[in-house]
Amino acid sequence: MAGREEAAGTGGGDELTLLGVWPSPFVIRARAALILKGLSYRYVEDDLTSKSDLLLASNPVHRKVPVLLHGSRPVCESRLILEYLDEAFPACGPRLLAGDPYDRATARFWASYVDDKLFSTWIPVYNGRTREDRAEAARRVVGVLEEFETAFQECSGGGAFFGGDGVGLVDVVLGGFLGWLRASEAMCGVRVVDPATTPLLAAWAGRFGALDGVREVIPGVERLLEYNRMRRALRGLPRVCYLNAQTVRLASPAQRQSKIGLVTSQESVEGNLAMAGKEDLKLLGLVVSPFVVRVRMALGMKGVSYEYVEEDLLSKSELLLASNPVHKKVPVLIHNGKPVCESLVIVQYVDELFAGPSILPTDPYERATARFWAAFVDDKLVPAWIGILKAKTEDERAEKATETLAAIGQVEAGLAELSDGKAFFGGDSIGYLDVVLGSCLFWFEALRRMHGVGIIDSGRTPLLAAWAERFGESAEAKGVVPGADEAVQYAHKLAAATAAAK
Incomplete structure (x- = not known):
């Protein structure tokens, strides 16, 4: 196999191997989680231009990194690896997911938003043909990060991290991108994490990037720029003249009119279970949406009563827009006035909160x-x-x-x-x-x-x-x-x- 191998972390006592490539933000988050959990692991650098037989055999569906091998069993996809580490090694290091089901749903929502929105918005900064193209993409990235500025204020509860006083799932998922977000300034002249526009996020980035162990796996800007230069040459993209100190500062954006609908609960697990007993549930949906259907099935399997509200997606209700201002779509489950969005997140929330047959496997x-x-x-x-x-x-x-x-x-x-x-x-x-x-x-x-x-x-x-x-x-x-x-x-x-x- 191409690349280097190294041991990192302590404790755990299980055979863990991580297949990765060093610049990948998805690999970085997996390495950060292993370090934060204090788990010993072997890191194997792969070569994505000539993928190893082990990688192809371990992830035949997507054929990409990261892959975590626990013994001989592969776990693929970075966010799934983080949840697996949390569940397979509950006594090791900090828990990345909170004990409260609503807080877990909130974290899963924002972790998904990093990959679905931030990454796709940032990619043109990485491979844009002109500086103007890259700068315009960077401004869109700033708009996405404004969402995280508000999310941090609501999720952190005044603590140092999205997870509160300790590092959580969203910190690790977003933190995997820190090196590339810092490098974006040199690529196009736009500072995407700027204390002038997102002060809470800028302060968080400094704290997360300085954590012991995490600091070592986040690559430096110069190394990332060299990698970007090499990848652009391989793909036939125009050469980039990277900037040094010159930075285009964006004016502070106007405050959004609505707050993010998915907020962090301060209730305990016991409080959530008590609320579940009240069955104060409302589902905003569309009968023919497969995403709504899966939520209705989950609620039915748990035997939970709820109010169903049919939406007209050609004329969305104010309740829907207020409950899911990020995506503005169904399904939305409103539990005692608190919205949970995205169908897979909702199904897991229902499974974790309510008694009845388990929907997800226990192992x-x-x-x-x-x-x-x-x-x-x-x-x-x-x-x-x-x-x-x-x-x-x-x-x-x-x-x-x-x-x-x-x-x-x-x-x-x-x-x-x-x-x-x-x-x-x-x-x-x-x-x-x-x-x-x-x-x-x-x-x-x-x-x-x-x-x-x-x-x-x-x-x-x-x-x-x-x-x-x-x-x-x-x-x-x-x-x-x-x-x-x-x-x-x-x-x-x-x-x-x-x-x-x-």
């Missing part, structure tokens, strides 16, 4: 595996099949159909491995991944009727075909999962609205 490795495949469904499969629906030409539709079938083929292989010959992904009963994928099935049938695309069929995906039949007949799905007719009608409604708006 930490099995939980990490279930989270991995749930993320695959939402990151790969869902955008592909929605692309079939939104395609403007037959060629585009055929391309998205090919992507969808490739993704569902990987899920078929995942089912063979995870179910161990049992009825569901979760074993003998419906679990987390069953809920996540099962919420899409009625749209799969709608796409078959509308465009002739058979996403799951007994010839190509026999295991999934049998699973889908069992899922559709289950008590958990009946009465919650809509029919394909409703999806077809909604698709026609959206198409008509789009045509009328032109």
Whole structure:
């Protein structure tokens, strides 16, 4: 294997190996978590231009780093690695996720926002062709970081970190990007973490970056700039003349009119459980949204009463906009006036808060595996099949159909491995991944009727075909999962609205 190997951390006593590349913010966060937890591990530097056999065998789905090997068992995707370390080694170092379910949901929301919004917004700073392109992208990054300025004020409770007095999940996830955020100034002349615009975040960055152990794994600016220069040359991008002291300071932005809706609870676990007993729950949703369907299934599996409010996404309610000002979309679960957003976050929140059958597996490795495949469904499969629906030409539709079938083929292989010959992904009963994928099935049938695309069929995906039949007949799905007719009608409604708006 290419690269160097080193030992780091102390304690733990388990065989841990981390496959990575040093400049990756995703690898940096995994290394920081291992150090903060005080865990001994072997770090193996990979070469992404000539990926090692170990990496390809350990992460055959995405073929990327980081990968944590615990013994011979791989855990892939950086945020899943952090949660796995917290759950597999609860007695080692600080807990990255709080004990309170609402605080955990809040942390998962913002950790997801780092990857979904900050990273995608920052990438043009890294590979923009001109300084103007890079500077414009950096200004958009500043806008995203303003959200984190408000989030820090609300999540920290006056403490030094997003996690309060101690480092938590959001600190580590966002902290993985610190080196690159600092290097962005030299790339384009815009200071993205500026005490003048985001003073709380700037002070936090100084504290986090100075932590023992963390400081050593965050690369210096000059080293990152040299790596950026090399990568741009390999990709044929124009050479960058990096800036030194020159900085374009952005004027302080106008204060946003609304606060971030997802705030940190100060209640204890016992207080949350007491509130759960009141069943003061309201779900903002859309009947034909697969993301809403999975939340309704989770609530039903727990036997929890709740008020359901149907939203019109062509004319969003003030309650929705106030409850989810970051994404402005459903589902939103409002628990005693406190909103929880994003379907996967909500399902885990429901599972952790309420009594009843467990939706996620109890074993930490099995939980990490279930989270991995749930993320695959939402990151790969869902955008592909929605692309079939939104395609403007037959060629585009055929391309998205090919992507969808490739993704569902990987899920078929995942089912063979995870179910161990049992009825569901979760074993003998419906679990987390069953809920996540099962919420899409009625749209799969709608796409078959509308465009002739058979996403799951007994010839190509026999295991999934049998699973889908069992899922559709289950008590958990009946009465919650809509029919394909409703999806077809909604698709026609959206198409008509789009045509009328032109």
